[in-house]
Amino acid sequence: MTRTAGPPSQIHDLVLRGGRVLDPETGHDALADVGVTGGTITAVSARPLVGRRTVDVRGLVVAPGFIDMHSHSHDVAGHRLQAMDGVTTALDLEAGLSPVDEGYRQAAAEGRPLNYGFSASWCQARMAAVGGLPHGGGMHVALGLLGNPAWQGEATGTQVDEMLELLRLDLAAGALGIGVVVGYAPRVRPEEYLAVSRLAAESGRPTYTHARDLVEQFPDVAIDGAQEIARAAAETGVHAHFCHITSTSRLHSDKVMQLMDDTRAEGGRISTEAYPYGAGMTAIGAAFLAPELLAATGLTPDGIVYAATGERMANAERLREVRAKDPAGLAIAHFLNEADPFEQGLIDRALLHPSTVVGSDAMPLTWTNGEPDPLAWPLPPTAVTHPRTAGTFAKVLRRYVRELDALTLLEAVSRSSFGPARILQDSVPAMRRKGRVQVGCDADLIVFDAETVTDRATYEHSTRPSLGFAHVLVGGVPVVQDGALCLDALPGRPVRA
Ligand SMILES: [Zn+2]
Numbered sequence: 179m180t181r182t183a184g185p186p187s188q189i190h191d192l193v194l195r196g197g198r199v200l201d202p203e204t205g206h207d208a209l210a211d212v213g214v215t216g217g218t219i220t221a222v223s224a225r226p227l228v229g230r231r232t233v234d235v236r237g238l239v240v241a242p243g244f245i246d247m248h249s250h251s252h253d254v255a256g257h258r259l260q261a262m263d264g265v266t267t268a269l270d271l272e273a274g275l276s277p278v279d280e281g282y283r284q285a286a287a288e289g290r291p292l293n294y295g296f297s298a299s300w301c302q303a304r305m306a307a308v309g310g311l312p313h314g315g316g317m318h319v320a321l322g323l324l325g326n327p328a329w330q331g332e333a334t335g336t337q338v339d340e341m342l343e344l345l346r347l348d349l350a351a352g353a354l355g356i357g358v359v360v361g362y363a364p365r366v367r368p369e370e371y372l373a374v375s376r377l378a379a380e381s382g383r384p385t386y387t388h389a390r391d392l393v394e395q396f397p398d399v400a401i402d403g404a405q406e407i408a409r410a411a412a413e414t415g416v417h418a419h420f421c422h423i424t425s426t427s428r429l430h431s432d433k434v435m436q437l438m439d440d441t442r443a444e445g446g447r448i449s450t451e452a453y454p455y456g457a458g459m460t461a462i463g464a465a466f467l468a469p470e471l472l473a474a475t476g477l478t479p480d481g482i483v484y485a486a487t488g489e490r491m492a493n494a495e496r497l498r499e500v501r502a503k504d505p506a507g508l509a510i511a512h513f514l515n516e517a518d519p520f521e522q523g524l525i526d527r528a529l530l531h532p533s534t535v536v537g538s539d540a541m542p543l544t545w546t547n548g549e550p551d552p553l554a555w556p557l558p559p560t561a562v563t564h565p566r567t568a569g570t571f572a573k574v575l576r577r578y579v580r581e582l583d584a585l586t587l588l589e590a591v592s593r594s595s596f597g598p599a600r601i602l603q604d605s606v607p608a609m610r611r612k613g614r615v616q617v618g619c620d621a622d623l624i625v626f627d628a629e630t631v632t633d634r635a636t637y638e639h640s641t642r643p644s645l646g647f648a649h650v651l652v653g654g655v656p657v658v659q660d661g662a663l664c665l666d667a668l669p670g671r672p673v674r675a
Pocket residue numbers: 272388421422
């Protein structure tokens with residue numbers, strides 16, 4: 179790593195003075211000053227730097243801002259919660275958007291606290307080409323249609339071609355790969371998944387998959403969900419990113435991780451991602467939450483909590499009612515029991531595996547009074563979500579570094595910043611300048627107290643922001659300063675392939 183840039187007398191816009199500077203790529207872990215000018219890191223030096231503004235960060239850690247590959251936060255409120263959790267780049271790669279341009283335009287027009295980017299959405303392209311539903315409309319429209327059987331059926335060859343054409347346009351517009359939530363449409367033919375993977379491989383970009391069911395869960399599934407990802411990587415050469423691996427693999431997570439290891443050993447390009455919680459969250463109308471399918475995966479109706487009211491589904495009948503009335507309504511689904519040592523162990527092992535990066539699966543907020551107010555801060559108690567939205571990254575630091583001593587601080591930071599950058603950078607050159615504290619890299623920087631940083635969001639109090647991130651800079655602009663959110667900061671910029 180270059181320790182200094184320019185003449186020693188150079189005056190930087192901002193100097194972070196005397197922090198413990200972590201750079202996962204080089205392994206740098208030492209006290210240094212960091213200079214920032216015009217959105218770029220202009221020096222990292224063991225000797226004191228001169229700045230127009232100097233912030234004393236002695237006793238604190240300076241690290242690359244976290245890059246969340248799995249964030250469905252598509253508004254200012256969600257970005258703010260994630261900023262308080264150390265995130266500087268929030269990418270929606272699993273679901274994505276189609277047309278992807280629509281999402282980039284909306285984010286640019288409204289302004290975003292964090293950098294943002296999207297994959298091409300297989301689901302939205304399929305809704306249009308196969309389901310005959312309107313194309314686009316953003317995340318909320320897609321969530322509203324997620325449980326609609328119209329888009330989930332088998333497709334004709336012509337329909338698949340039309341869908342691939344929509345995805346091709348999105349890739350040409352800079353989409354960061356293709357998001358494939360095939361688990362939401364289990365009757366899709368395996369050939370279609372391969373065709374989508376081939377298209378991604380041709381464009382040199384990854385697929386990001388929410389896997390379909392495993393054969394242990396549903397013996398008559400068209401193809402085992404984990405085998406499908408492994409096969410696509412092997413046959414098409416695509417970089418296949420396996421989203422929230424414990425959320426779909428559940429009790430079979432160890433076996434699925436082993437299959438991914440075997441596939442990698444044979445040359446397949448596979449990365450995995452996990453969040454540190456046992457519950458998932460999705461639209462209550464999702465195909466896999468149908469009452470008649472729950473038993474196969476060990477879920478019961480009372481493990482499903484409707485976010486809008488906090489109601490636990492008393493029985494299959496009640497679940498059926500709510501699915502019919504509000505299919506787009508979000509619900510928490512307790513897939514794995516965090517209080518059970520075996521089930522918590524599955525989450526821990528998947529997250530601690532060397533190939534796994536941290537991804538939050540941050541969800542759009544549910545406004546229990548029906549009136550979204552995304553510019554309110556602090557968030558009112560009428561805003562609820564899954565605690566992973568607010569607390570994933572701080573929880574990894576608290577639990578796996580401080581409490582379990584299972585990761586070094588540098589390792590935990592790496593899985594949350596450099597790791598995601600490395601997965602993306604072959605196809606997204608801009609990511610070579612992120613996830614690093616090096617001269618010439620983007621000044622997406624976080625400053626936190628390693629001894630106290632902690633998540634505070636729980637299933638009961640899901641939007642409590644994390645604590646301990648003193649400063650969060652996005653392109654050199656403070657989004658969090660002295661632990662407080664900067665209300666008018668909207669420095670987020672698009673990340674495109
Ligand atoms: Zn998912």
